[in-house]
Amino acid sequence: MELCCRRLLCLALLSGVLALVMMATGGDAPHKPTTCCTEASIRSVSAPILGYRIQKRNLPCVRAVIFETTEGQVCSHWKQPWVMQRIKELEELRRAQRSNTITNSTAVTTTSTPSSYITNGTTVTTTSSTPSS
Structure with missing residues (x-):
């Protein structure tokens, strides 16, 4: 009889622990994967940086x-002065590359064709530009 009571007590204790674990993890809510930074370094990054993203706090x-x-990937503390400096450098580089791409893609050779029309008794000569191929 005593063995049966021990088993029941162990099962009740195990059930209680499982219930606490389920409540702590959100019950039947989907499990949140931890593919994020759970800690951040204050050391400067020595490897060449290709890009960055900002991660918000969400335990x-x-x-x-x-x-x-x-x-x-390197997780860096957002309050470090060198982090903000690297972000500024990356943004300046990104802007320079973007403006260079826009300038190169819109460069078109044009030829001018003069034309005339009369408005209010005055002859106006205009030049229209058309892209040449």
């Missing part, structure tokens, strides 16, 4: 700047 994820480097 277990911490607020961080994730730098994409040639060696992989």
Whole structure:
């Protein structure tokens, strides 16, 4: 009889622990994968930086700047002065590349063709530009 009571007590204890674990993890809510930065480094990134993204705090994820480097991702603390400096440098480089791409893609050779028309008794000569191929 005592063995039966022990088993029941162990089962009740196990059920209680499982219930607490289920409540702590949100019950039947979908499991949130932890493919984010759960801690951030204050060390400067030495590998070449290809890009970055900003991660907001959403437990277990911490607020961080994730730098994409040639060696992989690096989670950096967002309050570090060097982090803001690198972001500014990357944004300036991105703007320069974007304006260079726009300038190169819109460069078109044009030829001018003069034309005339009369308005209010005055002859006006205009020049229209057409792209040449």
